[in-house]
Amino acid sequence: MYAARIDLLFESALLLAAVCFSLSLWVFQKAPGSKLNLAYSALTMNIAAWAFAFFVANVLRWRLFEAVHLISTLLIGPLSLWFLKLLLTPEGIFYRALLWASAVAVAILAPLVVLGLDRYGLIRDFSYYSPSLVLVACVFLLVGELTGGVAPRGAGVWAKILGLPRLTGTDMMLALKKRNLWIYLGGALATLLCGMNRTEWLGRVIPSLGNILLAVYFFLVKDSVTQPFLTSPRRVAVRMVGNLAAAVLLGLVFVMLTVWVRGDRALFLVNVFLAAYVAVIVLDPARSLVMEGLQRLFFQEASWMERKIQDASKEVAGAFQTSAVAAAVERFLSATLPESDLVAFHTLDASGQWYRKVVDRSADQSVPEFLPGLFPLSLRWAREKEWRPLLLSGLEAEAAQAAFGSGAAEAQLAADSLASLRGSLALPVIRGKSLLGFAVVRKRIPGQSWEEDSGILPLMAPFFDRVAEALGEMEMFASLRDRDRLATIGEMAAGLAHEIRNPLGAIKGAAQVIDPKPGDPQEPFLKIIVEETNRLNRVVSQFLDYAKPFRSEHKFCRLADRLAPLVERWRATRAEGVDVTWQAAEDAPEVLCQPELIGQVATNLLDNALQAVREALKQFPERKPRISVRLEHRSMGAGLVDVTLTVEDNGVGMTPEMIDKIFIPFFTASPQGTGLGLSICQKIAEAHGGRMEVDSVPGERTVMRLCFQAERKFV
Known part of the structure; x- marks a missing residue:
């Protein structure tokens, strides 16, 4: 009692x-x-x-x-x-x-x-x-x-x-x-x-x-603590009334559920928890309903923004490509923020590890093509767990006012990241707890503040919710297509392994048993049978490699020690007459990866480079064929290392149309190719949370890169 x-x-x-x-x-x-x-x-x-x-x-x-x-x-x-x-x-x-x-x-x-x-x-x-x-x-x-x-x-x-x-x-x-x-x-x-x-x-x-x-x-x-900016006099009043209504509702729920059980200790405590649960369920919807009604009543810009959002949402709903979504975002921002310009728009790629540039409106086209998933802005929104615009000036002010080194460093990193993208405002595209992309905006007049737009920015959230839904649906359909494609390939691969590989072994064995004497008329034909059987077996093996999941385990290793002998062995056995160079830092750290698979990527890229320089030699006999291989490590902080394996050649190069297709399974420009080598390389890159990059000039050169982030081993 x-x-x-x-x-x-x-x-x-x-x-x-x-x-x-x-x-x-x-x-x-x-x-x-x-x-x-x-x-x-x-x-x-x-x-x-x-x-x-x-x-x-x-x-x-x-x-x-x-x-x-x-x-x-x-x-x-x-x-x-x-x-x-x-x-x-x-x-x-x-x-x-x-x-x-x-x-x-x-x-x-x-x-x-x-x-x-x-x-x-x-x-x-x-x-x-x-x-x-x-x-x-x-x-x-x-x-x-x-x-x-x-x-x-x-x-x-x-x-x-x-x-x-x-x-x-x-x-x-x-x-x-x-x-x-x-x-x-x-x-x-x-x-x-x-x-x-x-x-x-x-x-x-x-x-x-x-x-x-x-x-x-x-x-x-x-609200004065958590939202010191993005406010206006009337909006402060609306938010206060909305919060007051929510607080009154909270008090009423508590009183109704507890006032009648004052004498019963157990029942009182049970009702306290019940009141808290009910309050959590109804608090945010009730406050949102009140604030929405007040905005409709007192804010003309809210009604104006609703019309803009409705028009832009229809355009987003009809988009089937990220470029169309980016165009809709750009038009919406031009209509709602007329004194500003979109700088860049990034969306999450299929691997879920990188943000890929869709639009670049910077003066020098210098916005990075890819940004890592651990980009400071994305980390900031992940911590916020809600839609919230980030102002460059606000991040800098927060960094200056932060009490501890970690908080100041985090805010300053986010500010530096936004500045590096040539913008002063970043608007997220969030679905659930996932950041699917973001838009970077700048004022048309350098140095101009966002004071006049501070009351409009919070009203944009519903539009970016529609953008998130559109991107999420694209991601869902892409995942379904990939799953169906891989399932079909897997079934075909299993049938091929049984229907083709076993007869191939029998054909090759029979041809080798005949073993004609030198000068026998049958010798060239038997040799062709063995060579073509080996080639077809390689095709089936690559097909199976592409269809099956990788089983290799991640382990710490010094990649330079693994790749240097591989490159030297490849040069000695396959690249006669080609200048092959290898470059890697002597103090490269041990990183967590699958070295066998990285070696497979290196071999595939070297084979492609060799084919390209030999083809160029036919067109440009005076050109000396060269292939360079580089392994680079760059510390990203927090125990992570950015690893880049680059294979560059001075071969025939590729057209932009070819670059768009080279990672599609079975696409090849070579009669001897299977069209699966680079598709396998891309799968290996995705298995490491990374990507493949291509830079090529027709008739001059091609640069292929495997890029991924890995955990480093501390000694």
């Missing part, structure tokens, strides 16, 4: 603890390296401990939690003032004095509470009312802004985020002033509410409402 009867006050304290605990974890995981997120998380976690300790200390009469409640009360002051300092950047000696005073109060009173001296009334009263320093600070800051003595606080932070030397827009300054007004008044009210639980003459209902209002306040402040 309880030491005290559970009533509305204790229930509201438990609700406050649950809400603040959830907010603390959610905001912290959004950006663990951000000082502001850390300060908010610390404050809300302390409020959760404060409310939960109050519940346990009064319901179960546990002395330990009475001390925890007092210590968390002491911590409210410095944590609140630290949070306001990071959010609003207040200046002046008075605010610093309040911050230091609150810290000194904790340093003096917390040890006394731990020693049990809080039973003395003076120490207990000082502890309970120490958060009043926050009330003084909020009033001081509010008066400073209302009297016009200072500009709206936080303008410097927004200026950095928006890439401006200073914030001058009237709408943005008004938005800041209104936001700050709510924060000041809410902070002062929250401080008063923190003392209501111990004020007996207020009864039980008013402190209970105070706990609920505290939960609402921290729920509203969350």
Whole structure:
């Protein structure tokens, strides 16, 4: 049984603890390296401990939690003032004095509470009312802004985020002033509410409402932490009303499910969990519904954006190629962001390991053709787990404000990656938890900020959801086609192994048994039978190699040590009269790969290069045939190495039409070829999470590359 009867006050304290605990974890995981997120998380976690300790200390009469409640009360002051300092950047000696005073109060009173001296009334009263320093600070800051003595606080932070030397827009300054007004008044009210639980003459209902209002306040402040940009005055109001409606709904659900079981301990706890589950299910849909209605009511640009999205979505729905989707994205951005241009559009390739460039509108066409799956921007969206535009100025500001090295490095890497793509805004294409692609955009006038478009960007999310659906369907159909194709090839290969290979062995054996004497008229014909049988056997073997999955195990090895003898042996036995060179770094690390398969790729590429230079020798007898083989390693950080095997020749080269087809099974330009060599190379590349690259100039040269990322071995 309880030491005290559970009533509305204790229930509201438990609700406050649950809400603040959830907010603390959610905001912290959004950006663990951000000082502001850390300060908010610390404050809300302390409020959760404060409310939960109050519940346990009064319901179960546990002395330990009475001390925890007092210590968390002491911590409210410095944590609140630290949070306001990071959010609003207040200046002046008075605010610093309040911050230091609150810290000194904790340093003096917390040890006394731990020693049990809080039973003395003076120490207990000082502890309970120490958060009043926050009330003084909020009033001081509010008066400073209302009297016009200072500009709206936080303008410097927004200026950095928006890439401006200073914030001058009237709408943005008004938005800041209104936001700050709510924060000041809410902070002062929250401080008063923190003392209501111990004020007996207020009864039980008013402190209970105070706990609920505290939960609402921290729920509203969350957006000022997680979305410091992409905001406008009216949008702030809409988001606050939407969050308020969600918070009221949360409170009603909790009250309805728990108020009637105050005396039954087990049933009360069961209903608390049931209330939390129901709240999780209905919270986001309810908030989205309210915000959608408010947007329709108050935002003309929302209705305008909806029409643009509907028109563009029809175009995306009718696209059957990624290039058509990219064109639809480009037209949509031109219509909605008229002062900006699309720089590049990348989509996830079939291997799921690389982002392939579909559109490149940069002035020098310098955007990389492929970007790895571990590209910093993709890692950023993977951590966000939601659709969110990334501004270059916002990433740079976050890097400057990050508390820890890892958070600053992550934000700076994302900023550098976006800058390397010649853009200042990146828009993701996300389906579920997978990033299927992204668009990089820049302002038409260099240095121009995104301030005027900050209210439009969040409205674009539904369009990019449609783009994600279109790309996902393309990926699904491509996977189905590949699966059906491989299944058909597998069945054919099994039949060929039985119907062709066994008779081939018998034919070859019979021809060799005859063994004619030298000069016998039958000798040339028997030799042709054996050679053609061997060739047909090689065709069947390559067919089987392409159809079956690779069984080789990954292991650490130094690829240069494996490939150097292979290249030398190949040169000595097959490349007479051809200048074959080998180049690899002596200090190349051991990497995790399948060396037998890499060797198979090298052999196939060398054979193709040899055929190309010999064909060129017929057309250009004066040209000296050359083949160069290079193995390169480049550290990517996090224990990963970018491995590139390059085979370059000065042969006949390939036309763009041929390059588009060379990886298609059975396509070949040689009468002696099977058309499976490069298809097998591509399968081996995909087995390593990599790709094959081709660069060729007809009549001059061809460069083939196997590129993949591998884990390196640390000694």
